[in-house]
Amino acid sequence: MRPLSGCGAIVLGLSVGLGLACATRAAEDDALLRDARRLFAPLPKDMATAERPITPALVELGRALFFDPRMSVDGTVSCARCHQPALYGGDALAKSHGNHDRLNARNAPTVLNTALQFKQHWTGNREDVEDQATKALLGAASYGNPSYDVPMARLKAIAGYQPLFRAAFPDASNPITPENWGRAIGAYERTLVSRSRFDEFLEGKRDALSASERAGLRAFIDTGCVTCHNGVGVGGGEFKKFGVVEDYWKATGSQETDEGRALDTKNPEDKFFFKVPILRNVAMTGPYFHDGSVITLEAAVRAMARVQLGAAPSDREVQDIVAFLGSLTGPLPDNFATAPALPAER
Amino acid sequence: MRPLSGCGAIVLGLSVGLGLACATRAAEDDALLRDARRLFAPLPKDMATAERPITPALVELGRALFFDPRMSVDGTVSCARCHQPALYGGDALAKSHGNHDRLNARNAPTVLNTALQFKQHWTGNREDVEDQATKALLGAASYGNPSYDVPMARLKAIAGYQPLFRAAFPDASNPITPENWGRAIGAYERTLVSRSRFDEFLEGKRDALSASERAGLRAFIDTGCVTCHNGVGVGGGEFKKFGVVEDYWKATGSQETDEGRALDTKNPEDKFFFKVPILRNVAMTGPYFHDGSVITLEAAVRAMARVQLGAAPSDREVQDIVAFLGSLTGPLPDNFATAPALPAER
Numbered sequence: 238m239r240p241l242s243g244c245g246a247i248v249l250g251l252s253v254g255l256g257l258a259c260a261t262r263a264a265e266d267d268a269l270l271r272d273a274r275r276l277f278a279p280l281p282k283d284m285a286t287a288e289r290p291i292t293p294a295l296v297e298l299g300r301a302l303f304f305d306p307r308m309s310v311d312g313t314v315s316c317a318r319c320h321q322p323a324l325y326g327g328d329a330l331a332k333s334h335g336n337h338d339r340l341n342a343r344n345a346p347t348v349l350n351t352a353l354q355f356k357q358h359w360t361g362n363r364e365d366v367e368d369q370a371t372k373a374l375l376g377a378a379s380y381g382n383p384s385y386d387v388p389m390a391r392l393k394a395i396a397g398y399q400p401l402f403r404a405a406f407p408d409a410s411n412p413i414t415p416e417n418w419g420r421a422i423g424a425y426e427r428t429l430v431s432r433s434r435f436d437e438f439l440e441g442k443r444d445a446l447s448a449s450e451r452a453g454l455r456a457f458i459d460t461g462c463v464t465c466h467n468g469v470g471v472g473g474g475e476f477k478k479f480g481v482v483e484d485y486w487k488a489t490g491s492q493e494t495d496e497g498r499a500l501d502t503k504n505p506e507d508k509f510f511f512k513v514p515i516l517r518n519v520a521m522t523g524p525y526f527h528d529g530s531v532i533t534l535e536a537a538v539r540a541m542a543r544v545q546l547g548a549a550p551s552d553r554e555v556q557d558i559v560a561f562l563g564s565l566t567g568p569l570p571d572n573f574a575t576a577p578a579l580p581a582e583r
Numbered sequence: 584m585r586p587l588s589g590c591g592a593i594v595l596g597l598s599v600g601l602g603l604a605c606a607t608r609a610a611e612d613d614a615l616l617r618d619a620r621r622l623f624a625p626l627p628k629d630m631a632t633a634e635r636p637i638t639p640a641l642v643e644l645g646r647a648l649f650f651d652p653r654m655s656v657d658g659t660v661s662c663a664r665c666h667q668p669a670l671y672g673g674d675a676l677a678k679s680h681g682n683h684d685r686l687n688a689r690n691a692p693t694v695l696n697t698a699l700q701f702k703q704h705w706t707g708n709r710e711d712v713e714d715q716a717t718k719a720l721l722g723a724a725s726y727g728n729p730s731y732d733v734p735m736a737r738l739k740a741i742a743g744y745q746p747l748f749r750a751a752f753p754d755a756s757n758p759i760t761p762e763n764w765g766r767a768i769g770a771y772e773r774t775l776v777s778r779s780r781f782d783e784f785l786e787g788k789r790d791a792l793s794a795s796e797r798a799g800l801r802a803f804i805d806t807g808c809v810t811c812h813n814g815v816g817v818g819g820g821e822f823k824k825f826g827v828v829e830d831y832w833k834a835t836g837s838q839e840t841d842e843g844r845a846l847d848t849k850n851p852e853d854k855f856f857f858k859v860p861i862l863r864n865v866a867m868t869g870p871y872f873h874d875g876s877v878i879t880l881e882a883a884v885r886a887m888a889r890v891q892l893g894a895a896p897s898d899r900e901v902q903d904i905v906a907f908l909g910s911l912t913g914p915l916p917d918n919f920a921t922a923p924a925l926p927a928e929r
C-alpha cells in the first residue's frame with residue numbers, strides 16, 4: 238500500500254491533528270502562490286515589443302546569423318560561440334574567449350530569455366538585444382572587426398544570405414547593414430523563451446513545484462532575495478550594488494575587483510553597481526557572477542545572502558533555495574537547440 | 584500548354600528522330616546507373632562494425648561529450664568547435680583554431696560520414712574515429728591537455744556524467760577512461776550518416792538526379808575523378824599523391840607546401856601523399872583541400888582536374904560536375920543538428 242504522503246490523501250478516520258496540519262499547509266501554499274504572483278510573472282510566448290516586432294523571415298535570418306562565425310575577424314566567433322545551445326546559452330567559462338583568444342571582461346550570460354531585461358550586458362551598457370548584437374561586431378574581444386564594412390563585405394560575399402535579407406527587410410533597397418544585422422539577431426533572440434515549471438506554478442498549478450522547491454521559494458522571498466530578483470525574469474530589471482553589507486570579493490574570492498557600471502558612467506556613485514541578472518535557467522549556467530568566480534549554485538546563494546543581505550541561511554534553506562532555482566530551468570527552445578544549415582560560400 | 588521536355592512525354596505522332604534520341608538517352612542513363620553502381624555504393628544506416636558496435640547509451644554519452652568544451656585545456660574546445668552543425672560538420676576556416684588560438688596544421692574535414700573512411704586525418708595517422716577522438720584530448724592545437732589525467736579529472740567532477748558512463752559501459756568498474764571517451768564519441772560519430780539524392784539514384788531512382796547532375800556524374804567518371812573518389816564515401820579509401828601531373832600549389836595557390844604523409848612516415852615515397860577525402864557534402868564544406876587554400880568548389884574541381892589528371896574540363900563540364908557534387912549533400916542528421924543539454928557542474 239502506498240504510504241500517506243500529503244494532504245490530498247486525507248480520508249475519513251485520520252486524526253484531527255493531521256487534518257489541522259494539512260489545513261495549515263494549504264493556507265501556506267495559498268499565501269505562497271499569492272506572494273509569488275505579486276512578485277513574479279510567467280514568461281510570455283515571445284519577447285517582441287511594439288517597437289521591435291518579429292516576423293518569421295526576420296527570425297530565420299537572425300537564427301542563421303547567430304550561428305555564423307564567418308563575420309568575425311578570425312572566422313571563429315559567432316554569437317553561438319559564447320552562447321552555446323549545449324550549455325544553455327552560456328559557455329561554462331569564467332570569462333569568454335573571443336577572437337584570437339582575447340579575453341572578454343566579464344562572464345557570458347545566457348541568451349535565453351535575455352531580451353526581457355531592461356538593459357543588456359552586466360553593466361547595462363547596451364540598450365537591448367539589437368544594440369548588443371550590432372555592437373558585438375566591433376567588440377575587441379568578440380567579433381573584433383576594425384569597422385562595420387568588413388563584416389558587411391563578408392556577408393555580401395555569401396550569396397545565400399541575399400534572399401534571406403531581402404525577405405526579412407522587403408522594403409530596403411540595401412538590406413545588408415549593421416543595423417539590420419542587429420535587428421535580425423534581436424528578433425531571433427526575442428523568440429528564445431524557455432518556460433519552466435515555475436511558470437506553471439505562477440499560473441496556478443501548485444504541484445508544479447515540489448515541497449522543497451516551494452520551501453525554497455518561501456525562503457527566497459523571506460530572506461530578501463526578491464528585493465532585486467523579481468519580475469518575469471526573476472531579475473533583469475534594475476541596477477544594484479554588488480556587495481551591500483560586505484565587499485563582494487570577500488565572499489566570491491574574486492582575484493580582481495570590477496567597479497562595474499562606474500567604468501561606463503565615470504560616476505563614483507555607480508561603483509560596483511551591476512545589472513541584477515535574471516535567474517531563469519541559472520542552475521544550468523555556471524560559473525556565477527560577472528567574473529565567473531563561483532562554481533556552484535549553492536556557493537553562489539551563500540555568497541549573495543552574505544554580501545547583499547548580511548544573512549546566513551541554514552544548510553536546509555540553501556538546499557531549498559537551490560531546489561527552487563532549479564525549477565527555473567526550462568527545456569531548450571527547439572529553434573535554439575537545433576542549428577540551421579548555413580549558406581555555403583560560392 | 585507545357586512544353587515537351589523529356590522522353591517521358593513521347594506519344595504517338597512524334598517524329599521518329601525524337602524517339603531515337605530518347606531511346607539513346609535511355610540507354611545512356613542505363614549505362615550511367617550501371618557504371619555508378621560499379622563504382623559507388625549507397626550510404627548505410629549507420630557505420631557500426633563488428634569490432635565497433637554501437638548502443639543507444641554509448642551514442643547518448645558520445646553526443647554529450649562531442650559538444651562539451653569543458654575537457655579542453657582552456658575550456659573552449661569541443662569536437663563541435665571545429666565540426667559545427669551549422670557548417671555541415673566543418674568550421675569554414677582554412678585551418679582550425681584550437682585552444683588558446685593555436686592553429687591546426689590542416690583543414691578540419693566534416694565529421695559527417697567520416698567513420699566510413701579507411702583511416703582518419705588528412706594523412707591517415709589516426710586509425711579510426713575512436714583513435715582520433717581519444718588522441719584529440721592531447722592534441723596541441725585541439726584540446727591541448729598535458730596528460731589524460733587532466734580531462735578525466737574534469738569529467739569526474741561533473742556529476743551528471745557518471746550515470747551516462749555507467750549506462751554506456753555497464754561492465755566497467757571505472758568507466759571514465761580516455762579509451763572510453765573515444766569509444767563513446769566514436770559510437771556517436773558512427774551514427775552521423777547523411778544520405779542524399781545520390782543514394783536514391785544508386786538505389787535505382789534515376790530521376791533523383793537532374794540532367795545536369797547526371798551529366799556531371801558522367802564527366803566525373805569519364806574525366807577520371809573516380810580513379811580515387813569512389814566507393815561509398817566517394818573517396819576516403821586510400822592514400823594518393825596530391826599533384827600527380829603538376830605540383831599541387833601551382834593550382835591551389837597554397838602559400839606553404841605540405842609534404843603530407845611523409846611527415847608521419849619519414850618515407851620520401853610518401854611525399855605529398857594524403858588520404859583521398861570523401862566528397863559527401865563537399866558543396867557545404869569549403870574552403871577546400873588540406874590547407875583550405877581554395878574557396879569555391881568550382882575552382883577546386885578545376886584544380887584537381889589540372890594537377891591530378893592533366894585535364895582542363897570545359898566550363899559546362901565543370902558546372903555539371905559541381906552540380907553532381909551538390910547531389911552528395913544530404914540533410915543534417917537530427918542528432919547532429921540538435922545539441923544535447925549538457926550536465927551542469929554542481
